[in-house]
Amino acid sequence: MNVSLKWLSTLVDIKGLDAEEMAETLTIDGIPVEHVIYPGKNLRGVVTGEILSVDKHPDADRLLVCKVNVGSGKTVQIVTSAHNVEPGQIVPVALDGAHVPATHDASQPSGLKFGDTLIKAGKLRGVESAGMMCSAGEMGLDLNLYPELNKEGILILPKDTPVGNDIHTLFDLDDVVYEMELTANRADCFSMIGMALEVGAIFNRKVTLREIAVRETGLPIAGRASVHISDSKYCKRFCGRLLENVTITRSPVWIENRLRSNGIRPINNVVDAANYVMLEIGQPLHTYDYDKIDGHSLTCRHAEEGEKIVTLDENERILSSSDLVISDGSNTAACIAGVMGGLNSEVTESTKNVLLEAAVFDSASIRRTSRRLGLRSEASGRYEKGINPARTEMAINRICQLLEEQGACQVASGMVDEYPVKAEPQIIVTSVRKINEYIGIEIPAERIINILTSLHFDVKESEGTLAVTVPDFRLDLEGMPDLAEEVARVYGYANIPNKTPWSAIKKGSISDEQKVLFNISDTLIADGMSQVVNYSFMDKKELKKLNYPETDKVYNAIKIMNPISEEYPDMRTTLLPGLLHTLAYNLAQHNEQISIFEHGHVYQPKSLPLTELPYEYALVSGLLCGGPEEKGYPNSNREYDFFDVKGIMEDVFKALNIKGYETVRSTYPVFHPGISADFVKDGKVIASFGALHPSVLDQMNIKKKVFGFVISIPEVLGIVDEVIDYHKIPKFPSSTRDLSMMVPTQYMNIDVEKIIHDAAGDNLESLYLFDLYQGEQVKEGFKSMAYKLSFRAADRTLTDAEVDQWVNNIVNALAKAGINLRA
Known part of the structure; x- marks a missing residue:
């Protein structure tokens, strides 16, 4: 939101405040x-x-x-190449020594080069010129x-424009505008009145708000228009008013200038008044051509799945059942609630009667619709942050007042208002001591009460206890800590x-789990993998x-009440979905050599619905895709295979000094049943790894081979051996033998x-295993x-006789199992 200080000064006394210092103070104060x-x-x-006269140049x-x-009474001579000038026109004139922000430059896309250009008097083809007449672009105006x-050409101003005035005063170019970066919780500050109240409190200045009074000269609205709410959960309040005998024309210049300060293009007096009130009070409004609304009735309802509407931008939108719409008496959608109006009920130059809407819609619903349709506006942004229902009536009366004061309409007496559940005032009971x-620090009770009162809280004090009634526009406050802030x-x-x-x-230390995670991470990074961090959320679908x-059990996920996105409605129970999305994103960016891992917590509820804290534990998972080397000469272009991921797992458990685990065929559903394995110790699976199942890759639309692993930290913690086993370097040589055998399958x-x-005995x-072969030269079943x-x-030093004896023992044991040496 932008805040015009000229506009703000009409609401709160800011005389004598430096604009830069004021901005600094506001920023510090949140x-x-x-x-x-x-x-x-x-x-x-x-x-x-x-312009008094226009003559041809004698030499051009x-x-x-x-x-x-x-x-x-000062007359100057100016030479120009523009041919849209005539005697009697009022134009902007840059005299000798003037500065303009742009000059013509045909090499630039806009035809203008922006900077700071000094205008000097001179001669053009021998004729004196005291300066130049300006176009809108040369003055830096956003057309x-x-x-x-x-x-095109020289800017022609209205005939009633005074002569000799500084151009700044004409378009409010002498204004100062704050571009605000407000946090979402301060919805009350997304309006000029909200900012005025805030500035008044912070700088202890008087706030003067315009009294809103509507002169109702038309017939009663009752029986001639109606509004309805189908579900009060999604629409808290719905107000309507009727304007008759409307004259569609331009808005007063002061309204247009205030809209421009917020980057809003003036359209006509009715639409401009709606936008003006939205900026002033914070309540978005919508205007309908009353005579185009079937039954003169408006209903807030959910759209039908696949329902269509042509919006004001002349695009057809296909709606879903989660979208809110405003429909007319024939149940035809006339507006996408809170987002954009429909073309079929647009206010045009031929409009004679206008039906006004001021409503409070569910912020989450508006956010979903706006995001899905790719439609963002000042109105939808305000709805997403929250609207105060108490100001809805104030806003719809204000637009009536503005247009009636312009002589642009008659206001029908009365207002139609659906307000199913009125909000109760919030009262926070606390004390000066607690604050x-x-x-x-120690702030006197009187000072605390004065501060809260200046912020429009109603404070009742009794023996140090404070009963603070929160104003209806402060939707962000809930308890004592908010008051203290x-x-x-x-x-x-x-x-x-x-x-x-x-x-x-206390002396700092890290837990056993952290030690293990750091050790695993260091090992994986040493093996060439990159660590990633994903959201702790997922969609269990x-x-x-x-x-x-x-x-x-991975489906037993905790549902989030207010998810950051529809894509992440659940707390994660596995790390693999996030890693696969990261992999797919990298592949889409043509990064085809991917070796990533993540360590993080997953969450398993003890029961649903949640009544106690869930079981939270750590996992380490990773994915390998492509190859260990970048493509191109002189690298081998070898791709990852099962033995790469197996070797990485062995490195991890070697770093943790875990021994005596078995390698068995894995049944982990994510992995290929024939190209995967588990490391098992004491009957517990401590790691699963292998190639991802082809159906998983198909479902995730990944066209390459991918290998992965999952390490269970709770199972690993109990078997990590922190005692380092040192052995002296052997003094005596080893003796090696190779055995090649035929083994039943x-x-x-x-x-x-x-x-x-x-x-073999203790000396082995x-x-x-260094070779495995199955083929034509090997008997079937072996x-x-x-x-x-x-x-x-x-x-x-071992003798050959000793080694041969041990080898014979091994051969005999193998033979008893049906395993014989190859001939």
Whole structure:
């Protein structure tokens, strides 16, 4: 929102306040001013002048010589190339020494080059010229905000414009405008009256609000118009008034200038008055052509699924059942409530009677509709932040007053008003002591009461106890801490001394869970992975895309009462949805080498509906896609495979000093059943990893192979071994043997390794599989597996005879299991 200080000065006494210092104070006190704008900053020395004569240049066919009266009987000669000038016209004239913000430059897209241009008197083809006559563009005027001005050539001003006046006063270019960066909770400040009340309280200045009184000269509205609310949950109040014998014309210049200060283009007196009241009071209004409303009746209801409406921008909109509309007596949508009106009921130059609407719609509903349709406006923005129902009647009466004072209409007597549930005033009971304790200083009770009273709170004090009635326009206040904040900011944060708060200082430490998470993160980063952070929210409907069966506990998610978006209505129970969205986004940006992980908490309720804090625990998950090296020479362009993710998991558990876990085939539904595994220790799955299931990739519209992992921190915590096991470097050499064998297919690697370990004895130092083959040269029902065995003794060099004996024991044990050496 923008705040014109010229306009503000009509509501509150700001005389003597410096604009920059005032902006600084407001910002410190929680009403942030983002920019201070001076509309006529680079426009100086430009006055209004009357063209007395226009003659051809004696030495140039395209130039004209004009005599111009610039006030006080002073006549100057100006040479121009513009051909839209005639005697009797009033034009802006930049005299010698004037500054304008733009000059013509054909190389620029707009034809203008902006900066600070000094105008000098001189000669053009031998003829004296005392300056120049200006176009609207040369004066830096936004032509979109001045529809009545000519866009080409010299700017022609209205005939009744005084001669010799500074151009600043004509368009309020001498104003100062604050561009506000208000927080969403301060909905009351999204209006000039709200800002006036705030400025009056902060600077202890008198606020003078215009009395609103409507002169009703028309017949009663009763029986000639009606309004209805179908669901009071989505529309708290709905007011209507009738204007008759309406004259559609231009608004007064002062209204147009105040609209322009907020970047709103003037249209006609009726629409402008509605926009003016919205800026002044904060209540959006809508105007309908009364004679185009079937049955002269308006109803706020939900749209039918697929219902269509052509809006004022002449686009057809397809609505959903969550959208609010205003329909007429035939149930035809005449307006998308709070967002944009319908073309079929638009106020035009031929309109004779106007039906006014002032309503309070559900903020969440307006936000969803506005976002879905891509329609953002001053009105929808205010509805999203919250509207005060108590000011609805005030706003609709104010527009009637404005138009009636202009002589533009007759106001029908009475108002139709649906107000199903009136808001009860909020009373906060607290004490001076509690407020002072919360702020941390001692402010006298009288000063606290004066501050709250200046902010329009009604305060009743009895023996230090305060009963504070919150004004109806302060929708953001709920309890004592909010009151204390109001007192503190008006008292002045600079007046509150800096004090170190008392606290019981303890030696800092990190928990076991944090140690494990930091260790895992360091290991994954060392393996080339990048850490990401996603929202702690999800949509549990997406879990079906990840192959989770409907009976899985991940569906037992906590629903959020006020989600930040429709895309995130639930607290997350797994990290994978967020990671997959991050992966899909990167792939869409053509980043095809992706190796990401996240550690974070997930939330499992003990019961639903929620009656106690949920079980909150940490997981670590990651995804690999593409390859470990960037594409191109001289890199190998190798893609990630199962053994990459398995190696990363082994690195993690090696860093945590976890040993003795088994590797078994995984049943985790997100992973491919044939290309995945679990690490299991003491019967508990501590990690699952492998290739993502093809159906998961299809559902997420990912066309590449993806590998992933999930580590359960609660299962890991109990088995982390923090004792570092040091061994001396062996003095004696090892002896190695390779065994190649035919293994029945029902045996897995873990089974074969167990047989070898059991038979080898204590001197078997290491064992690993280095070859696996199944094909034409291997008998059906078997597979070829080759292992490297390493033997070592701590006290001597092993002899070949000793090693051969142990190998024979292994071969015999394997043979008993039906596993024989290859010939």
